Amino acid sequence: MSERRRPVDRPRRAALDVLTAVRADRAYANLVLPQVLRKHGLEGRDAALATELASGAIRMQGLYDPVIDACLTKPKLQDEVRDVLRLGAHQLLSMRVPDHAAISTSVDLVHQSVGRGPSGLVNAVLRKMSRRSAADWIAEVAPDRSGDLHGHLAVARSHPRWVVDALAEALASDGGSADELDALLEADNAPPRVTLAARPGLADVAELEAAGGTRTSRSPYGVVLAGGDPAGIPAVAEGRAGVQDEGSQLVALATADAELDGRDELWLDLCAGPGGKAALLAALAAQRGARLVANERQPHRAALVSSAMRAVPPGTAHVLAGDGTRPPWVPGTFDRVLVDAPCSGLGALRRRAESRWRRTPEDVDVLVGLQQVLLDVAIDSVRPGGVVVYATCSPVLAETTAVVSAVLGRRGDTDEVDRFQLWPHRDGTDAMFAATLRRRPLG
Numbered sequence: 290m291s292e293r294r295r296p297v298d299r300p301r302r303a304a305l306d307v308l309t310a311v312r313a314d315r316a317y318a319n320l321v322l323p324q325v326l327r328k329h330g331l332e333g334r335d336a337a338l339a340t341e342l343a344s345g346a347i348r349m350q351g352l353y354d355p356v357i358d359a360c361l362t363k364p365k366l367q368d369e370v371r372d373v374l375r376l377g378a379h380q381l382l383s384m385r386v387p388d389h390a391a392i393s394t395s396v397d398l399v400h401q402s403v404g405r406g407p408s409g410l411v412n413a414v415l416r417k418m419s420r421r422s423a424a425d426w427i428a429e430v431a432p433d434r435s436g437d438l439h440g441h442l443a444v445a446r447s448h449p450r451w452v453v454d455a456l457a458e459a460l461a462s463d464g465g466s467a468d469e470l471d472a473l474l475e476a477d478n479a480p481p482r483v484t485l486a487a488r489p490g491l492a493d494v495a496e497l498e499a500a501g502g503t504r505t506s507r508s509p510y511g512v513v514l515a516g517g518d519p520a521g522i523p524a525v526a527e528g529r530a531g532v533q534d535e536g537s538q539l540v541a542l543a544t545a546d547a548e549l550d551g552r553d554e555l556w557l558d559l560c561a562g563p564g565g566k567a568a569l570l571a572a573l574a575a576q577r578g579a580r581l582v583a584n585e586r587q588p589h590r591a592a593l594v595s596s597a598m599r600a601v602p603p604g605t606a607h608v609l610a611g612d613g614t615r616p617p618w619v620p621g622t623f624d625r626v627l628v629d630a631p632c633s634g635l636g637a638l639r640r641r642a643e644s645r646w647r648r649t650p651e652d653v654d655v656l657v658g659l660q661q662v663l664l665d666v667a668i669d670s671v672r673p674g675g676v677v678v679y680a681t682c683s684p685v686l687a688e689t690t691a692v693v694s695a696v697l698g699r700r701g702d703t704d705e706v707d708r709f710q711l712w713p714h715r716d717g718t719d720a721m722f723a724a725t726l727r728r729r730p731l732g
């Protein structure tokens with residue numbers, strides 16, 4: 290092999306930097322990506338290529354790693370070299386990059402980032418990998434579909450086995466079939482469309498359509514962008530609109546529109562950071578002569594809530610940075626309460642490439658305890674006759690219906706009046722869950 294190698298193209302170098310940061314520093318891919326793109330001066334198509342390479346290689350490592358291992362002659366592999374091979378695997382098995390380009394750029398990349406030593410190994414592994422299609426590799430490395438469906442899908446659709454089991458249980462309880470499970474896991478591997486919310490009274494949906502979007506089918510405030518940077522749209526830059534999944538818009542609307550007898554003046558968002566739902570709620574509250582208190586435990590996220598609500602009329606919204614399990618207000622203060630609880634986020638895997646590999650079943654156990662306490666506080670905070678919406682961006686039953694049943698079962702003063710579960714493959718949204726609860730009126 291020649292000593293002098295071509296310089297590595299910047300998108301691949303940037304993608305490797307993202308993989309390194311996610312692996313070695315436990316960085317979040319979506320947060321580190323913009324910094325890395327800036328550092329390498331990448332824009333437009335180059336930025337899109339680096340994003341696809343990094344996100345795809347991280348997301349699909351549950352398939353790529355066993356394929357890489359099947360191509361090795363010795364079992365041990367340096368982490369840095371595996372990262373390069375994951376990027377190569379993504380190009381060979383999931384993108385339309387010609388084999389020779391995927392292989393030679395990967396050899397260049399490992400030469401530049403690790404050294405000359407592993408160049409031959411990268412070349413040999415990727416050559417071997419390139420001789421079969423993704424489907425053939427799945428047949429080779431995944432458990433048999435008919436004997437172990439969840440084990441097969443865990444590899445073929447690159448999800449941890451326990452996540453497949455938990456999503457399958459949730460989907461089955463919502464009428465889903467085995468084919469639907471495959472569709473759901475596949476949807477988790479496709480980056481979501483950028484959706485905006487026109488905050489009512491502040492921006493018009495037509496204004497966002499004029500910026501190149503199309504209306505969403507269920508939220509009257511939603512617009513899906515065809516492409517481009519949403520930050521360049523004036524309504525977004527000014528806080529009159531925001532980037533927000535349609536499912537999240539529907540949760541805020543469920544909170545604002547739940548039927549209520551009597552007073553409807555004071556609303557609470559108990560877990561508001563970073564503020565997407567609070568901003569939509571505050572805009573709706575302003576139109577209806579109500580006010581919103583937006584509470585968030587982490588001060589830096591409370592600051593994000595203030596920023597998200599910067600365009601709402603003064604006096605409409607008040608931000609608190611406090612622990613929602615120990616609220617400063619007296620019980621029964623609010624007419625409507627949203628508790629958008631901290632959760633595993635297993636309904637939003639499309640957005641966070643690495644999150645499926647970071648979460649553990651133990652996380653869910655810990656979160657369920659906090660979710661129950663926060664829901665109890667939310668119900669205590671609403672007046673008799675008022676409404677509470679309990680929401681998660683996870684469909685996992687332990688975090689959704691089981692939390693609602695446990696809390697309502699021991700209280701006896703609150704009824705569930707409505708519920709929805711959205712799914713990426715059915716609804717094109719994150720898998721948001723929302724239950725609308727009403728505290729029984731006195732007497």
Ligand SMILES: C[S@@+](CC[C@H](N)C(=O)[O-])C[C@H]1O[C@@H](n2cnc3c(N)ncnc32)[C@H](O)[C@@H]1O
Nearest residue numbers: 560561562563564565566586612613629630631
């Ligand atoms: C799912 S996120 C809320 C998303 C938000 N509603 C939105 O639409 O932008 C949950 C939030 O709850 C916050 N949180 C966690 N524990 C909390 C607590 N004890 N009290 C209040 N907020 C808490 C987290 O910091 C996180 O910002």
